[in-house]
Amino acid sequence: MAFSAAATYACRALTQSLVDYYGANTAELKTMGSNALVRFLLSPQNTAGMRQIADGITQAVPGKKRAVAFAFDNPFCFDVCAINGLNCNTVREPTTPATQEIVFDFDGPAYVVCDGNGDPQRLEFTHSDLARYCTETDTSYITRQIARFNRRFIEAFDKRIGEQLETMVGTNANGDALSRAPFFMQHASGLININPEAFFHMDQTMLDIGVDQQYAIVGGKVINKINQYQKWAGLNDAGINLDEISNINPYSYYDRFLDSTLGINRFFQLSPGAVQLVTFTENIGENNRQVTDLYTHSTFVDQPTGLEVDFEWYYEPKCKVWTYEPHLYAQLAVARPGGCGIPGANGVLLWEDCSNGANPPVCSES
Numbered sequence: 001m002a003f004s005a006a007a008t009y010a011c012r013a014l015t016q017s018l019v020d021y022y023g024a025n026t027a028e029l030k031t032m033g034s035n036a037l038v039r040f041l042l043s044p045q046n047t048a049g050m051r052q053i054a055d056g057i058t059q060a061v062p063g064k065k066r067a068v069a070f071a072f073d074n075p076f077c078f079d080v081c082a083i084n085g086l087n088c089n090t091v092r093e094p095t096t097p098a099t100q101e102i103v104f105d106f107d108g109p110a111y112v113v114c115d116g117n118g119d120p121q122r123l124e125f126t127h128s129d130l131a132r133y134c135t136e137t138d139t140s141y142i143t144r145q146i147a148r149f150n151r152r153f154i155e156a157f158d159k160r161i162g163e164q165l166e167t168m169v170g171t172n173a174n175g176d177a178l179s180r181a182p183f184f185m186q187h188a189s190g191l192i193n194i195n196p197e198a199f200f201h202m203d204q205t206m207l208d209i210g211v212d213q214q215y216a217i218v219g220g221k222v223i224n225k226i227n228q229y230q231k232w233a234g235l236n237d238a239g240i241n242l243d244e245i246s247n248i249n250p251y252s253y254y255d256r257f258l259d260s261t262l263g264i265n266r267f268f269q270l271s272p273g274a275v276q277l278v279t280f281t282e283n284i285g286e287n288n289r290q291v292t293d294l295y296t297h298s299t300f301v302d303q304p305t306g307l308e309v310d311f312e313w314y315y316e317p318k319c320k321v322w323t324y325e326p327h328l329y330a331q332l333a334v335a336r337p338g339g340c341g342i343p344g345a346n347g348v349l350l351w352e353d354c355s356n357g358a359n360p361p362v363c364s365e366s
Contacts, residue, residue: 028148033155036255037162038305040216040270041277045251050273053333057106057278062285067105074098077340106280108331111157113149123149127320146324153309153326154302159257161332165268165275166261168334171344173208179269182355183226194229195355202269202351209345211271216251217351219267220259221358227252264358267351273335274347280329283310300326 018026040046056068078095113121123146130138172179181198206215217223250269258267283289283297290296296313311326337346 031152031155032256033152033158034255034257035154035158035302035305036253037165037218037258038154038158038277038307040218040251040253041161041275042306045214045216046270046272046275048272053104053276053278054280056104057280063282063287064285065106065280067103069101069103071099071101072336074100075338075340102336104278104333106278106329106331108278108280108329111160111328111330113153113156113326123324125322125324142322149324150300150302150309150326153328154305154307155257157307157328157330158255159261161277161330162255162258162261164332165348166350168275168332168346168348169268169350170209170334170337170346170348171342172205172349173342173345175344177344178350178352179205180352180354182357183222183353184229184355184357192229192357194226198353205349206269206271209342209347209349210339211347213272214250215272216253216270217267218253218255218258218270219262219351220254220256221264222353223252223267224254225357227254262350263352265353265356267353269349269351271335271347275335276333277307278331278333279308281308281310282329283312 019029024030053068057065074097076095076097083090113123115121125138125142125145130141133141169177171177179202181201182195183198184192185195187193202217206212217226262268281299283299288298290298294315294317296311298313299308299310301308307328309326309328311324314323315321316323334348335346337344339345
């Protein structure tokens with residue numbers, strides 16, 4: 001007979017886990033999430049060689065935050081001219097370095113677990129529920145469920161960060177917030193190829209805002225298609241070896257959440273270091289408190305991303321209920337825009353594949 005309808009867990013003589021039989025095909029593993037954007041922001045490709053604002057916020061006294069002051073210089077944007085008859089009486093207009101100070105005052109919100117209506121939620125374990133799971137200890141069961149809960153927390157946080165980054169996009173050298181190019185073109189045979197002209201244009205757009213280094217592209221379906229087509233590339237109609245694109249191509253991150261945030265044919269182009277994920281960790285130093293049988297205020301580190309997250313773990317003895325709540329104070333900080341002739345450039349660009357390459361193919365009427 002087929003599987004019976006799902007019901008409340010009851011202790012039986014032998015209970016197996018569906019994951020052992022069906023692996024990634026089980027519903028519990030198909031969270032449809034991603035951690036790609038967080039992974040890039042905290043990766044060595046984005047942070048190497050640059051100090052992090054988050055370090056300055058919590059320096060000296062762990063668990064306490066402070067503002068961070070920065071000195072910055074506006075660029076010198078003068079020209080050079082040949083002037084005849086220049087002498088000591090020739091009038092010169094003064095120009096100064098004009099060093100200024102800006103302050104980063106962390107005011108990031110607390111990201112918590114919530115339902116579809118935005119109401120906060122927490123993970124709960126009751127004594128009566130735990131008694132049903134007779135094939136493993138309470139500690140083993142709780143640990144396994146919290147690990148799954150934490151993984152989903154990072155995925156859901158990744159989506160919020162993508163939405164925030166969209167509001168911080170700068171402009172290209174033409175002052176446009178959206179850069180467009182056809183990244184796919186139709187081959188003479190009717191098949192689709194990657195368009196090398198689009199990749200040249202993408203590289204040049206970064207060069208035009210003063211970024212002369214490897215960059216990252218982060219997006220949904222369109223990035224996945226670019227990645228796949230690079231694996232299959234060969235010569236195009238003009239004899240260009242498309243396979244070589246992968247050798248010069250940027251860091252590429254596929255994030256399925258960005259399909260709903262940006263649209264399936266749009267993606268971010270990011271200069272390394274232009275965006276920082278600034279977090280404030282509360283439960284460290286004197287605030288890391290643990291009375292194992294009653295409560296714990298501490299942190300966990302997500303292994304795939306390296307992100308440290310606060311959590312509270314409580315036991316209510318009267319009703320015999322354990323509760324678990326992760327939270328994370330975080331916000332994005334992008335580089336100040338500016339430069340000679342590029343006042344809106346901040347190293348964060350938004351691209352659109354105007355060939356609509358991520359749209360699914362349409363069958364002919366016949």
